[in-house]
Amino acid sequence: MTTDESKIQKPSTDTTGNPPTSQDSGAIEIDVECPDCEYNLRGLPGPIVSCPECGLESDVPVLAARQWDKPWYRAPGFNALGIPAGWMFVGWIVASIILANVGLYSPLGLTVILIGILGWCVLMAFAYRAIGGFLGLGLALLIHVVLIGYLTSLIGGFVLVTVGILNAMEGQTNTASTLWGSLWFAILCGVFWGCRRAERAIAGVCIRHYLRRKPTQ
Numbered sequence: 001m002t003t004d005e006s007k008i009q010k011p012s013t014d015t016t017g018n019p020p021t022s023q024d025s026g027a028i029e030i031d032v033e034c035p036d037c038e039y040n041l042r043g044l045p046g047p048i049v050s051c052p053e054c055g056l057e058s059d060v061p062v063l064a065a066r067q068w069d070k071p072w073y074r075a076p077g078f079n080a081l082g083i084p085a086g087w088m089f090v091g092w093i094v095a096s097i098i099l100a101n102v103g104l105y106s107p108l109g110l111t112v113i114l115i116g117i118l119g120w121c122v123l124m125a126f127a128y129r130a131i132g133g134f135l136g137l138g139l140a141l142l143i144h145v146v147l148i149g150y151l152t153s154l155i156g157g158f159v160l161v162t163v164g165i166l167n168a169m170e171g172q173t174n175t176a177s178t179l180w181g182s183l184w185f186a187i188l189c190g191v192f193w194g195c196r197r198a199e200r201a202i203a204g205v206c207i208r209h210y211l212r213r214k215p216t217q
Contacts (some may be wrong), residue, residue, distance in 0.1 A: 032060055035208055072203035076210040080130035081202065084123040085144045089151075091116040131209050139202050146195045146202075153192035160185050 032041045039053035047060045072078065095112050102108045127140035164181055167173050 032058075033208075034058065038208070072200050075203040075206040077130045077136075077206040078203055081127050081136065081140045081206070082143050084120055084127055084140050085147045087116075087120055087123055088144065089147060091119070131206060135205070139205060142198060142202060146198050149191050149195040149198075153188040153195070156188045157185060157192075160188070 033039065034041060034051040034054060034056055035058065036056040037051065037054040039051050041049055041051065041058065041060060044052070048057065049060060050057045073082075095116055098112050099109050104110075104113075124137060124140055127136045128134070130136050131139055160181055164173070164178075167177065
């Protein structure tokens with residue numbers, strides 16, 4: 001979300017000429033979440049507020065400026081969580097090609113496997129440090145599941161559509177095969193949707209962690 005500081009009402013003096021109290025200050029008119037507990041601070045007297053839920057003090061204009069309005073993959077720390085999954089996927093492809101030619105127990109094959117495992121462990125260590133220790137590890141592993149889900153849904157959907165088209169061209173379709181194909185396609189669409197929701201949830205955790213680590217000034 002973008003910041004509109006004009007919507008943070010400015011305090012003004014009352015009719016007696018005295019400075020306003022927090023009760024007299026204007027209320028926050030935009031949706032801003034507490035970076036610690038996600039409580040909506042809308043309606044509280046601003047611009048400096050203490051969260052009613054957890055007590056964290058926040059500078060609302062600064063906090064609103066940091067509310068995320070960019071694509072999920074640009075969330076701070078998201079790449080550190082996703083790189084291990086990318087390494088695993090690319091490494092699996094490279095290792096499969098090499099091992100198919102040199103064999104699993106050859107010196108080169110064992111070296112490739114060792115490099116792949118060590119590289120993955122190092123990247124997981126970065127994920128551990130990027131987002132709150134074991135939370136980072138858990139999110140990084142979840143991205144592995146998300147990546148597998150994406151590949152399954154996309155490849156499976158492509159295969160189902162291709163087979164359906166070929167069967168239709170050859171006149172081999174029937175009610176049962178059409179129903180089963182539609183059911184599996186719906187399941188794959190559900191997997192894809194779940195992966196989209198999961199990746200956005202992970203990005204949300206990254207953003208909240210970023211806000212907690214960078215206190216308002």
